[in-house]
Amino acid sequence: xxxxxxxxxxxxxxxxxxxxxxxxxxxxxxxxxxxxxxxxxxxxxxxxxxxxxxxxxxxxxxxxxxxxxxxxxxxxxxxxxxxxxxxxxxxxxxxxxxxxxxxxxxxxxxxxxxxxxxxxxxxxxxxxxxxxxxxxxxxxxxxxxxxxxxxxxxxxxxxxxxxxxxxxxxxxxxxxxxxxxxxxxxxxxxxxxxxxxxxxxxxxxxxxxxxxxxxxxxxxxxxxxxxxxxxxxxxxxxxxxxxxxxxxxxxxxxxxxxxxxxxxxxxxxxxxxxxxxxxxxxxxxxxxxxxxxxxxxxxxxxxxxxxxxxxxxxxxxxxxxxxxxxxxxxxxxxxxxxxxxxxxxxxxxxxxxxxxxxxxxxxxxxxxxxxxxxxxxxxxxxxxxxxxxxxxxxxxxxxxxxxxxxxxxxxxxxxxxxxx
Amino acid sequence: xxxxxxxxxxxxxxxxxxxxxxxxxxxxxxxxxxxxxxxxxxxxxxxxxxxxxxxxxxxxxxxxxxxxxxxxxxxxxxxxxxxxxxxxxxxxxxxxxxxxxxxxxxxxxxxxxxxxxxxxxxxxxxxxxxxxxxxxxxxxxxxxxxxxxxxxxxxxxxxxxxxxxxxxxxxxxxxxxxxxxxxxxxxxxxxxxxxxxxxxxxxxxxxxxxxxxxxxxxxxxxxxxxxxxxxxxxxxxxxxxxxxxxxxxxxxxxxxxxxxxxxxxxxxxxxxxxxxxxxxxxxxxxxxxxxxxxxxxxxxxxxxxxxxxxxxxxxxxxxxxxxxxxxxxxxxxxxxxxxxxxxxxxxxxxxxxxxxxxxxxxxxxxxxxxxxxxxxxxxxxxxxxxxxxxxxxxxxxxxxxxxxxxxxxxxxxxxxxxxx
Numbered sequence: 001x002x003x004x005x006x007x008x009x010x011x012x013x014x015x016x017x018x019x020x021x022x023x024x025x026x027x028x029x030x031x032x033x034x035x036x037x038x039x040x041x042x043x044x045x046x047x048x049x050x051x052x053x054x055x056x057x058x059x060x061x062x063x064x065x066x067x068x069x070x071x072x073x074x075x076x077x078x079x080x081x082x083x084x085x086x087x088x089x090x091x092x093x094x095x096x097x098x099x100x101x102x103x104x105x106x107x108x109x110x111x112x113x114x115x116x117x118x119x120x121x122x123x124x125x126x127x128x129x130x131x132x133x134x135x136x137x138x139x140x141x142x143x144x145x146x147x148x149x150x151x152x153x154x155x156x157x158x159x160x161x162x163x164x165x166x167x168x169x170x171x172x173x174x175x176x177x178x179x180x181x182x183x184x185x186x187x188x189x190x191x192x193x194x195x196x197x198x199x200x201x202x203x204x205x206x207x208x209x210x211x212x213x214x215x216x217x218x219x220x221x222x223x224x225x226x227x228x229x230x231x232x233x234x235x236x237x238x239x240x241x242x243x244x245x246x247x248x249x250x251x252x253x254x255x256x257x258x259x260x261x262x263x264x265x266x267x268x269x270x271x272x273x274x275x276x277x278x279x280x281x282x283x284x285x286x287x288x289x290x291x292x293x294x295x296x297x298x299x300x301x302x303x304x305x306x307x308x309x310x311x312x313x314x315x316x317x318x319x320x321x322x323x324x325x326x327x328x329x330x331x332x333x334x335x336x337x338x339x340x341x342x343x344x345x346x347x348x349x350x351x352x353x354x355x356x357x358x359x360x361x362x363x364x365x366x367x368x369x370x371x372x373x374x375x376x377x378x379x380x381x382x383x384x385x386x387x388x389x390x391x392x393x394x395x396x397x398x399x400x401x402x403x404x405x406x407x408x409x410x411x412x413x414x415x416x417x418x419x420x
Numbered sequence: 421x422x423x424x425x426x427x428x429x430x431x432x433x434x435x436x437x438x439x440x441x442x443x444x445x446x447x448x449x450x451x452x453x454x455x456x457x458x459x460x461x462x463x464x465x466x467x468x469x470x471x472x473x474x475x476x477x478x479x480x481x482x483x484x485x486x487x488x489x490x491x492x493x494x495x496x497x498x499x500x501x502x503x504x505x506x507x508x509x510x511x512x513x514x515x516x517x518x519x520x521x522x523x524x525x526x527x528x529x530x531x532x533x534x535x536x537x538x539x540x541x542x543x544x545x546x547x548x549x550x551x552x553x554x555x556x557x558x559x560x561x562x563x564x565x566x567x568x569x570x571x572x573x574x575x576x577x578x579x580x581x582x583x584x585x586x587x588x589x590x591x592x593x594x595x596x597x598x599x600x601x602x603x604x605x606x607x608x609x610x611x612x613x614x615x616x617x618x619x620x621x622x623x624x625x626x627x628x629x630x631x632x633x634x635x636x637x638x639x640x641x642x643x644x645x646x647x648x649x650x651x652x653x654x655x656x657x658x659x660x661x662x663x664x665x666x667x668x669x670x671x672x673x674x675x676x677x678x679x680x681x682x683x684x685x686x687x688x689x690x691x692x693x694x695x696x697x698x699x700x701x702x703x704x705x706x707x708x709x710x711x712x713x714x715x716x717x718x719x720x721x722x723x724x725x726x727x728x729x730x731x732x733x734x735x736x737x738x739x740x741x742x743x744x745x746x747x748x749x750x751x752x753x754x755x756x757x758x759x760x761x762x763x764x765x766x767x768x769x770x771x772x773x774x775x776x777x778x779x780x781x782x783x784x785x786x787x788x789x790x791x792x793x794x795x796x797x798x799x800x801x802x803x804x805x806x807x808x809x810x811x812x813x814x815x816x817x818x819x820x821x822x823x824x825x826x827x828x829x830x831x832x833x834x835x836x837x838x839x840x
Contacts, residue, residue, distance in 0.1 A: 073805055076821035077814040079749060080767045106807040288750040291757050291765075317746075317821040326737075329499060330708040337711050338758040345711075347500045385493055387526040394497040401496035401737040404824060 004029045004415055005045060008053035008379065009392040010037055012060050012369040013353035016301060016346075020369075021392050026050065027058060029375040032414030036371055056409060057380040057396055060367050062321035063122040063359035064115070066219075066260040066281040066310030069137055070095050070104075070128045072111040076317040083225065083290045088160070091314075095128045096162045104133035111313075112140050117405045117420055118320040119378045120311075121413055122147040122363045124219055124258050124281075126192055129153045129165055131173045135180060141187045145413050147363040147376075149256070151192025151219050152177045156203045159194075171206040178214045189214070190255065195221040196232035196245050208250030217255025218246060222280070223269060224261035225292045241268035243278075252276040256362040260310060261286075262300070263293045270303060279306040279362060282354070284327035286315030294335040297328065298344035301354075308359035309351065325351040326400040348397045379410035424449045424835055425465060428473035428799065429812040430457055432480050432789040433773035436721060436766075440789075441812050446470065447478060449795040452834035456791055476829060477800040477816055480787050482741035483542040483779035484535070486639075486680040486701040486730030489557055490515050490524075490548045492531040496737040503645065503710045508580070511734070515548045516582045524553035531733075532560050537825045537840055538740040539798045540731075541833055542567040542783045544639055544678050544701075546612055549573045549585055551593045555600060561607045565833050567783040567796075569676070571612025571639050572597045576623045579614075591626040598634045609634070610675065615641040616652035616665050628670030637675025637782075638666060642700070643689060644681035645712045661688035663698075672696040676782040680730060681706075682720070683713045690723055699726040699782060702774070704747035706735030714755040717748065718764035721774075728779035729771065745771040746820040768817045799830035 006029070010022040028035040028045055036042075041050065071091060078090040098104045115123060123141075125148055127134035134152040141148045152174055156167045165173075174191070181189045191207050193199040199207075210216065223229045223242045232242045239245050243259070246252050252272070259273070262280040273280060282295045301307050309324050310316070316324070328351040336345050360367020366374050383395040383403065390398070399407055411418050426449070430442040448455040448465055456462075461470065491511060498510040518524045535543060543561075545568060547554035554572040561568045572594055576587045585593075594611070601609045611627050613619040619627075630636065643649045643662045652662045659665050663679070666672055672692070679693070682700040693700060702715045721727050729744050730736070736744070748771040756765050780787020786794050803815040803823065810818070819827055831838050 073808050076746075076818035077810060079746070079817060079821060080765075082753075082765075103807065106805070110805065285750070288754055291753040293757055294754075326496075326499070330705070333502075333711040334708055334714075334754060337713055345500075345502075385526070385530065387523065388493050390497060397499060398496035401499060 002031050002415065003045065003048050005041060005048050005050045006053065006058060007050050008056050008058040010058045010369060011392055011396055013349055013357055014368060014370060016350040016353045019349040019352070019393055023392050027369060029415045032375055032416070034369050034371055034373045034375055037369060053379050055382040055384065057383070057392060057399070059378050059380060059396065060356045060360070060369060061121040061376040061378050061411070062119050062355055063308065063363065063367060064120045064311050064321050065124045065258055065279060065308035065359050065362070066283055067123055067313050068126045069108055069111045070098055070126070071314035072114070073107050075314045079289055079317065086290065092160050092163050098128040098130045098133040101132055101136065104130070104136055108137045108140050112144055112146070113420070114319050116144060116411065116418070119408050119411065120319070120321050121376050122360060122366055124149045124190065124362070126151055126153055126219065129155065129163060129170070131177050134177060138181060138187055142184070145418065146187065147366065148187045149190035149217065149219060150187060151190045153192050153194050154203055154207065155194045155198035156200050158198045167200060167203050167206070170203060171210070174207065174210060178210060178216065182214065189216060191216055191218045191251060193220050195224070195228060196242060197228060197235060201236065204245065204249040204251070211251050211254045215254045217257055218251040219258045220246065220260070222259035222262050223264040226264060229264050241266050241272065243269040243272035247272050247276070252278065258362065260312065261292060261295065263287065263295050265296070265300065270300065270305060273305050274303070277306065279308050279359070281308045281310040282328055283310040283312035283316055284324050284331045285317060286312035288331070289317065290315050294331050298332060298346050299341060306358055307354045309355040320404070321355050322400045322403060325355050328354070348400060352396070352400070375412055375415045377412040378408050381407040381409060383407065422451050422835070423465065423468050425461065425468050425470045426473060426478060427470050428476045428478040430478045430789065431812055431816055433769055433777055434788060434790060436770040436773045439769040439772070439813055443812050447789060449835045452795055452836070454789050454791055454793050454795055457789060473799050475802040475804065477803070477812060477819070479798050479800060479816065480776045480780070480789060481541040481796045481798050481831070482539050482775055483728065483783065483787060484540045484731050484741050485544045485678055485699060485728035485779050485782070486703055487543055487733050488546045489528055489531045490518055490546070491734035492534070493527050495734045499709055499737065506710065512580050512583050518548040518550045518553040521552055521556065524550070524556055528557045528560050532564055532566070533840070534739050536564060536831065536838070539828050539831065540739070540741050541796050542780060542786055544569045544610065544782070546571055546573055546639065549575065549583060549590070551597050554597060558601060558607055562604070565838065566607065567786065568607045569610035569637065569639060570607060571610040573612050573614050574623055574627065575614045575618035576620050578618045587620055587623050587626070590623060591630070594627065594630060598630060598636060602634065609636060611636055611638045611671060613640050615644070615648060616662060617648060617655060621656065624665065624669040624671070631671050631674045635674045637677055638671040639678045640666065640680070642679035642682050643684040646684060649684050661686050661692065663689040663692035667692050667696070672698065678782065680732065681712060681715065683707065683715050685716070685720065690720065690725060693725050694723070697726065699728050699779070701728045701730040702748055703730040703732035703736055704744050704751045705737060706732035708751070709737065710735050714751050716761070718752060718766050719761060726778055727774045729775040740824070741775050742820045742823060745775050768820060772816070772820070795832055795835040797832040798828050801827040801829060803827065
């Protein structure tokens with residue numbers, strides 16, 4: 001058995017209300033799994049060497065539950081555009097290039113490396129419609145030891161010619177993708193209909209059948225804009241909510257159902273999300289950049305819907321989930337200012353919880369340091385000015401607001417330190 | 421005469437609508453001043469050696485027109501608080517420590533270095549009420565060759581005991597501060613009544629007299645929150661607007677009048693700002709963090725009010741003005757979403773213009789590369805992925821959204837390269 005001990009200021013959020021802080025403490029990791037956190041090293045471990053990080057912070061690594069890997073190359077450009085111009089002028093032409101595997105490799109290699117650099121070791125990823133490029137992304141995630149869901153995108157209507165699939169080939173390619181990766185563990189396939197407006201009923205039903213056959217979850221966009229909500233119901237006229245489209249197609253019964261944005265959820269959407277233990281993914285920068293409004297995160301959380309955080313590269317421009325944690329707090333204040341709702345601003349602890357333990361739950365025992373959780377962890381600079389002491393909680397907050405990848409001093413997956 | 425030539429992709433905004441882009445061009449700098457930009461080197465300069473930056477960007481250095489240097493040490497902490505808790509729990513106790521000159525030196529040294537690191541060479545700065553510490557900040561700015569306005573803060577009411585001045589000593593110390601720095605050029609003193617709620621009429625009038633005697637501008641907060649607007653008029657009952665308080669005290673007739681936030685300007689505020697050629701400073705992150713709402717930037721600009729950008733450390737958590745440029749675009753979209761106003765979102769070019777040429781105008785011929793402007797400049801990485809070419813304008817945008825100090829490859833003040 002491998003036992004390792006790390007000393008530092010150890011923090012994790014066990015709930016949205018509870019940031020657990022163990023300053024100057026020891027975390028014992030057995031075979032990659034957290035055994036316990038102690039103020040002094042227990043007798044039985046007295047011969048195990050300790051890796052000391054002083055006043056540095058030891059925190060769970062982040063999960064990104066909504067990201068378009070293929071849009072990594074267009075991060076931070078075209079941001080003056082609103083959604084439709086941005087899709088048509090930048091995103092769709094760019095995604096079409098993933099038919100070229102060498103282009104895809106350049107992008108996906110850089111994307112995966114950048115995620116690791118910024119401490120995201122678990123991700124739920126949209127690729128493109130192109131199966132071969134998506135296979136490559138999948139294998140790259142596996143090669144690097146990351147946890148993930150990877151989806152080959154489906155769209156058979158309302159997309160430009162060069163990105164629109166026919167229904168049958170779309171389903172056939174998806175089946176090949178699922179067959180290829182059926183034995184996978186840490187990285188798993190997920191179904192990724194882009195969103196209701198780009199998918200016919202026949203395609204949705206076909207994907208539902210694959211979900212059942214392959215015991216597979218779904219990743220898509222839900223009520224992400226007023227236009228999208230209305231268009232979805234116009235195209236699926238016998239449905240009462242956007243979520244019902246996925247539910248009735250049989251896409252929410254196997255594996256996780258992960259919905260990005262969820263800006264305008266109706267009561268029916270909320271009911272369906274709760275019933276299926278779905279995850280709604282808040283993407284603060286993206287929701288600002290594409291002018292979609294702000295998710296009612298606090299209200300949804302209070303109602304019992306699972307919440308995670310997403311970078312939504314490249315609607316969002318930055319890959320760092322810690323910065324999106326800070327942005328989630330910021331946006332909750334703007335939302336409360338413009339749509340007062342009983343002072344429902346969120347705390348940094350709550351946002352951190354959504355981005356670690358709550359998001360991590362779709363991958364396994366990930367995102368916390370409670371006993372039995374994987375030691376997928378980051379060591380963060382002390383974040384202190386030398387002449388002024390701060391609490392560990394304040395330093396975690398400062399990292400989320402002002403830190404960058406230089407402040408991440410070590411990275412662990414299943415107890416193994418990884419290098420960049 | 422010193423002549424220097426730099427080659428690169430040269431960009432500057434001459435107006436809110438016009439980003440001037442000269443790819444693969446040469447900028448000639450004579451005695452620190454821009455002489456011209458050329459596609460090929462003119463005959464008369466053919467013997468001057470050229471510093472080649474390839475596809476790197478050459479842009480004007482940034483101006484930060486609202487920043488609390490003394491709050492640098494509390495950046496990125498306490499952000500779960502709303503304004504009054506944040507002031508009382510973090511800011512006021514922290515500011516009181518600037519009576520200790522060694523504490524002040526630590527903070528101000530780190531602050532000035534970090535500004536330079538992030539490419540801000542011109543700044544309009546709040547210190548604290550403490551004259552000696554403010555003198556130190558002033559001299560530190562001069563020592564580093566920066567341009568600035570530095571203000572000793574005044575407050576004689578509505579502040580905790582440990583930070584509240586008596587009126588006469590406040591004026592007396594301010595006069596000593598002005599006397600000390602009367603011969604200064606690049607760094608100049610400015611009057612800094614914190615805001616109307618913390619200043620008596622007598623203090624305002626006394627500062628007005630000093631403004632006249634020393635030909636000195638004013639830097640304060642204006643209609644920064646609903647509370648502040650109402651409180652100002654309650655405490656100055658014979659005034660019709662927040663701006664009129666400063667106008668009638670004689671604070672807007674000498675030097676620049678620079679007002680932070682300006683979230684809720686009435687018609688009277690707007691009229692007075694335009695009359696005095698004042699500058700309204702948009703601080704996107706701060707305005708989000710302290711829940712003050714969003715400045716009607718586009719409407720004010722259209723009405724002819726000068727606009728600049730501020731980091732507002734530490735209501736804002738980040739010192740980088742380039743990131744606040746991106747955030748200004750983002751907030752303009754959220755404002756348009758929540759308060760639709762004829763599609764008045766702003767472009768990256770407009771935000772860049774406000775943070776360079778329009779802001780720089782308070783310091784002199786600064787913030788542009790038109791002929792006759794100082795070559796206060798930054799050289800920025802190409803910001804390209806190696807396998808995908810982008811335009812220079814796209815790469816400037818990417819820097820604002822995703823870049824950091826590592827992407828700033830060289831820094832010039834008056835044509836002289838400076839080191840960190």
